[in-house]
Amino acid sequence: MGRRSRAAMLPTNIILLQNLVKRDPESYQEEFLQQYAHYESLRDIFMLNGLAGGDSAAATNGLDVGNGSSTMAGTNGTTMSTSTSQLIELVGFVSQVCSCFPRETANFPSELKQLLLEHHKSLPFELKEKILSCLTMLRNKDVITAEELIQSLFPLLVAYSSHGNSLGVNSHAKELRKIIYTNLISLLKSCNTNGKNQKLNKSTQAVCFNLLDQPDSQGIWATKLTRELWRRGIWDDSRTVEIMTQAALHQDVKIVMSGVMFFLDADREREENFEENSEDEDGFDLDALRHKMQVNKKTGRRGKKLENAIKTVKKKKKNGPGAPQGYLNFSAIHLLRDPQGFAEKLFKEHLSGKTKNKFDMEQKISLMQLLSRLIGTHKLIVLGIYTFFLKYLTPKQRDVTRIMSACAQACHDLVPPEVINVMVRKIADEFVSDGVANEVAAAGINTIREICSRAPLAIDEILLQDLVEYKGSKAKGVNMAAKSLIALYRDVAPEMLKKKDRGKNAAMEVQEAKKGGKDSKRPQFGADNSVQGIAGIELLAKWKKEHGEESENEDADANWEVDVDSEEDDVDGEWVTMDSDKEYDVDMEDSDDEKDNAKGKESDSDLELSDDDDEKEVKDEQEDADIDPEAAFREIASTRILTPADFAKLQELRNEESVAKIMGIHKQDKREELVDASTLTGPIKYKQSREERLQKVLEGREGRDKFGSRRGKRDNMRSTTNREKERRKNFVMSIHKRSVRGKQKMSLRDKQKVLRAHITKQKKKGY
């Protein structure tokens, strides 16, 4: 019996042996050694034959010259299939079990690496693929370190992306690159799952830096890898961003563009990646909700929607299931080490230097977008860019709206107004006149508005008043644009507008200021506008005001009184501080959206009138969020000590606020916000063509099978029936018939009879 079971255990193929060896390495050591020797001799044969395959092939070829190459290919193919497939099998076997025999197979990994790195040109594709997967497996079994694997993967990746190798006969360069690339990604991912493997990351990043140091186009792999890892949130530090900075300043156009696109898109990509992961679970569409909230009436259903939005916020707070541990949610632009230097170099080398012609328009626009975003986010000073924009600011320029949005993005309040003024004037001259199309004028005014909302001093009074005249335009887009400009300046610097444009509220403020003999409230260049206090404290103050009596029961009366007072105090205190240390530039940046305020504005100001003459209130679209953070901070901080419970409440309130933000109610910081090129032209409505109209009509008819027309839907072809003919017969012809005329002369009784008969007949027919 024992013998029989032994016979059953006799390994007759490699897979079976592999199974046995894995179960009981010691007993099958002899077997393994035999197979290892087999592998060695196969390898030697392969080194002798397979690598020098060209020589032996040439020898045979010399013999059968007349025979043609068909036999040659045949012989080669069969050698591949026999000895190579055996070698592939054995390589797989040894790497599977070599962790059981570390002493005997000490050399095995390095042999594989050498085969791959030194002879990759002559190896068949299948073997290369196998060796790659085996090396990965060895890494997973901790036979070789991740660094070693990366060191053997990267040279291959580089080798197969150059043209010399990829043109080889059966190099399968594309597939190999794909395999290597996915291997690299998965390796880095698995190494970074439980906490970051900083050592590996650093060494890989060093390899990337080295790749980018060379002038050739190999660096594209570094950028590709970095971008992918950034998207997955595996790399998220400033070193990663530094790699991409280097790429963006490279000589090669492709690499530069990948670097630039990284800064423009990578963060959005990353967010989408994580959002996708979280959205998969409940199918919650945030965009749709946001849209609904904008369009629909704000009713009682809002609570339900809020709850939904809260869920997503919570998910985001948890970083979602897709986000790896310790994931930092900084955008790439924020992680830059030297934004000013980067922006300057980018501008000097790619946009204004001698090499500027190597980029085409599309790429230049991307560069402009990146530069302007950098400038806007970090408030950098790159003065050359504003005159650079001038060249492109003509209505006939392709993609001019994108350039204009870049223009607007590049402005901020630390740039000298004279510099921007040139640009604004150019836009006004080129775009805004009676002779241009509506969209062009609208785009011009909208761009100027965007610029002015960032740098209010960029426009002079006369030009502004000229532009404002377009509020009477018949074209809706131009009209809206001009009105939004008015709305902006009512808020920022009403003195610059004509008296009639200032609006009730602003006009009163100006009057008040004149009466008081105070200096004008016009914004000044270089004024300080730093923020102090605790973020979100105004929410707490407001909440306290509303819920003070029921939530705090230990000194409810006192609280109540303080709160009541504070409403008045608030306003007064505000007044004083405003004048002493110019705080209002912050508020200006928070200026409201022009789109939906044309009407809402008036109601806003009415409400405020009833409050007080509170001129410097933050005007949000929500009328109730009107407590100044700074004042609230002073108010709360001076009256009481914030307890942990307060902070918890604060956090909760901020949470709510972020919910609102998601729903598009609040606006973010202006400086970070992107100018959307597509909105610059305003709403355009072209007249529909006949085809479009017809299509719409047909769309409406779909799915009305019972009620729709039955014309053209006959089951089978036939001629018209007598009844149909009768029905279609010309009215004038049939009116004179006796049978028809006789109907009028019928007696009432006969009429009744006929009607009855008709009804019964219809009923019999089933109508």
Add this chain to the structure above:
Amino acid sequence: MTKSRKQKQKKQDFLRKKLKVGKPKEKARNATDTSFVSKTISIRNQHLDQNPHDLTKRLTLLKHHNINVRKETLTTFQKSIPSIIKSRLMTPLLTQSIPLICDESQQVRQGLINLVDEIGSHDAEILKLHCNIFVLYINMAMTHIVTQIQADSTKFLSHLLKYCGDEVVRKSWVKLLNGVFGVLGWGQVGKNDSASIVQTKKRNAKYVTIHLNALYTLVEYGCQDERARSDGDTAETTEDSGTLRNPYLIPDYPQPFEHLKLFTRELKVQDATSSGVNATLLSLATQDIDTRKAVFIEQFLPIVRKKIEVIIKEGGECGKSANKLKTLLAKIFD
């Protein structure tokens, strides 16, 4: 206004033919019809039996999937060896037939042995030229997972030794000894024998005899100089070979410095010490008898003696050849 028939005909020549949609263009009156009907189409350069005596065509058949075809091809070549032995065909023939050592069919392997015999009997030099690759494949067969192929490997070895024994032992002494030991199941590293060997050893003593004979020949060629060998075999006096070799003369065998591995492609070994004694031995050059003897005594002799005793006790065919080996060993090493 009726025109005459002749006039009408004349006019017709100059009328323009109207083209019509969906109808093929009318052919010109003088167009030539080139179509033809035939039962078969024959293309000359696709004929299979252009030159039935061209043996190069048959080389590919050595890799045919059908066992019979392979076997037949081997016999064809074997028959035509006398005519092609001096031709250029021999190199491709050998390079393509040697891999058949690992063929799964017993008949094909036997056919190959016959072929090798035929070649060797005509011109042993050709085998010598290819003995490197021969040894590689024999080695591979010795470690093959299929037992039958493994068992047959020593047959090839003994046939190869018959024709180019010197060459073989000089180049790959340790390697082959290792291989034969493996086939015999005399493990050097592990304590227990491998399972497959235990099975075969009990079942067919016939194979063990062949293995032992191969080992005998190997040792004979490796550790005994030519004179002693010829003394043993024939009564011929070989004075020429008996003269002392001057090491400073040009050696009489090809590629004397091959063992230095100056121009061979090889994978580097990172740390030779870690992979044990065997690896160092494998890299050792065994050019002369003394080295081979030393290696044999150091590594293999104790195991051989121990195992041989067991086999002799079992007796039979195996015992006989084992006894033969024992006497040889005694003659050489004592």
